[in-house]
Amino acid sequence: MTNAELNELKQRYVASGAASPATQFAAKAENAELWDEDGKRFIDFAGGIGVLNIGHRHPKVVEAVKAQLDRVMHTCQTVMPYEGYVRVAQKLSELTPVRGHAKVMLANSGAEALENAVKVARAATGRSGVICFTGGYHGRTFMTMAMNGKVAPYRTDFGPMPGQVYRAPYPVPSIGVSEEEALRHLKMTLKSDANPSDTAAIVIEPVLGEGGFHAAPASFLKAIREICDEHGILMIVDEVQSGFGRTGKLFAIEHAGIEPDIMTMAKSMADGMPISAVVGTDTVMDASGGNSLGGTYTGSPVSCAAVLAVLEVFEEENILEKSQGLGEKLKSQFNAWEARFDCVVRGRALGAMAAFDLVEKDGSPATELTGKLCREARERGLILLSCGLYGNTIRFLMPVTIGDDVLEEGFSLIETLLDEMTA
Template sequence: MTNQSLQSRKEQVFPRGQGNIYPVYVEHAKNAEIWDVEGKRYIDFGTGIAVCNTGHSHPKVVAAAKAQMDKFSHTCVMVNPYEVAVTLAEKLTAAAPGNSPKKAIFVTTGAEAVENCVKIARAHTGRRGVVAFNGGFHGRTNLTMALTGKVAPYKNLFGPFSSDIFHIPFPMAHHDVTVKDSLKALQNLFKVDLCPTDVAAIIIEPVQGEGGFYAAPPEFLQALREICDQHGIVLIADEIQSGFGRTGKMFAFEHSGVEADLMTMAKGIAGGFPISAVVGKSEIMDAPLPGGLGGTYGGSPVACAAALAVLEVIEEENLIQRSVEIGELFNKRLSQLQQQYPDTILEVRNQGAMIAIEFVNNGDPEQPNTKLTQDIIANAAQHGLVLLACGFYGNVIRFLPALTISDDIANEGLDSFITLFEGLVGSSK
């Protein structure tokens, strides 16, 4: 069996819309490493898009899932519930930032969590409008595509979308969008298109994922909190990519000291098992009527058991602090590279182990170097790496290493990345 033979088979039965970045077929994976069906080893700097924060096949997570499978795999939490789901809800509501009493629901995907946030906010406020941000990513369903602030590839060909969705600029200092600019755009929206008393929610990623790993400045999140309080608007924190220790806090909103009204959780929640959650203030969460929230597979008992194990691993192995250390390691080495190539690397940025390097031409933020980013991704597998791109212009490489990665493996992967980068930059001169 080869990667190419499997890719040929896949292309016969998968549509092109669900492509794959690498023609690399995984045989097994352990912690921060992957081995393909041909026996080649890769250092994984993507972790399934920030899903395996505790590494691939963490023994404690595997054991918890196996133990639950021996008991039962499904009864539907809305029909015959089970203790493991109650325990997980207790732990997540306790872990969520802020002192307000909270409740939780479980669904299956990040997009479902976002959709349910909007449903809950609309039920609570009786309002219709939702404000999101340019460059934001919230999912691939019709409503979450409408919320997503980037057309290609997520929205192209798929309209019409849900109405009453509005976008404003996300503050990005390097691209001349200040906090003041964003807040002014919001006030302009209130004057031109949508009265604030018609706004059900404002949804924001504290660190934009697909948008390029830009962190929202604390003062911006604090200002949004004040605006939402002033007008009775629900503030939604989309923590799907930034949660579970990824940014040096359990959740990225903690960096600003702001308590959101509702928050989405997914990706790193259960070590790869499909489950997501909405956690929010009790009086808001209780707005929908009985039967208004749920889903057949929401709160899978196997995924709940895995999620409880993930929470234990994060605490026992001190992975939140480890995230800070990983971020410092990557930032130091990539910043040294930036000093050597200031015309090509606009910025190295990170919040914990959510790390990005942005490429431009001639040191100009208005000249994104998308080709270099594409070339790095295209050649990563040959250098034994799994890398992901992102960014409004597709000119950012994001690093999402497992929080359990060793310094030795991280440095080995960075050595390979630097070799790959310098080979491409040198060949383009």
């Protein structure tokens, strides 16, 4: 079908709240390139919102998925378990830097992983309060909507949120929140709103995703670890977007050298297949009763096969080194744009988790310009994503396996558009 025909069907049958604003429909993809139903080629700097760190349809993952389809597609692992679930749990236990011996539960999405992380924390501590951070994003289910540090569009229209979720500022100096100020407010939250003896967990992204790709200083994360230890609170680190090689390490928290009690992950762990995980210290993960965690599709055999293939690719193709190298290229390009365009500021990258901000002449967020850049880029064959509290951040989530020629082609188009828009 054509893009036009599919758009007509979308308007008629897809709920407006779930419908993409894009008018192009993906027909095929390979590594960092997409082609729509009309045959137009796109360079993909979005990576399915950080899902495709090793690229669209990596051959090893495709092969593993096809082979699994010939064996078992579904049993529900609580009815009849299978090797893939156990092997993925073993691998994640060995690779994830949580305290002590780790145990694992698999789920379907990042939001589901966060929901279960909170359940586990409440069971392990006998407490119910949760502290999160401004700008944080954790999902679209009710608990995770309450945890999100951004209202629109995630909480608009949906009524009262679950209670006992408290918020503290994330350290982002560019919006006026220093590390010292953020830490002071967190301690004040524990004094004024969230009684430590009633608080089960502090949940934090080591690098804000939707909130603008700001990395928390290692000293701030270490201070949170110390506060949690002082009060018997569990530290939950959300690596749904920053995990699986995006930052040049398997997990972003490794840059800080600390061990949380629980970690959540999803997105690039299966190169496009739906799966997520909660990994935590064994005594914490075993706190809830039998059959208290799970779901019909959690840890699908096909998705587990994809995870195991992804981990092999990481070793065989030096993905972490590639992520670091891509990050250096991105930082270099951002520096050049900042020198050339007054509207481009605050280029930043932790590995290949990279972004810059667009501002007006007075330094205020250039939200309109950001939206225009993303729209115009797509019309010319480049998929870009914005984010941030003020919607003025351009984030880069292209596959770390992107070829240099394709990367440079994308850079050139952005530069052309910035030239045109600032002329």
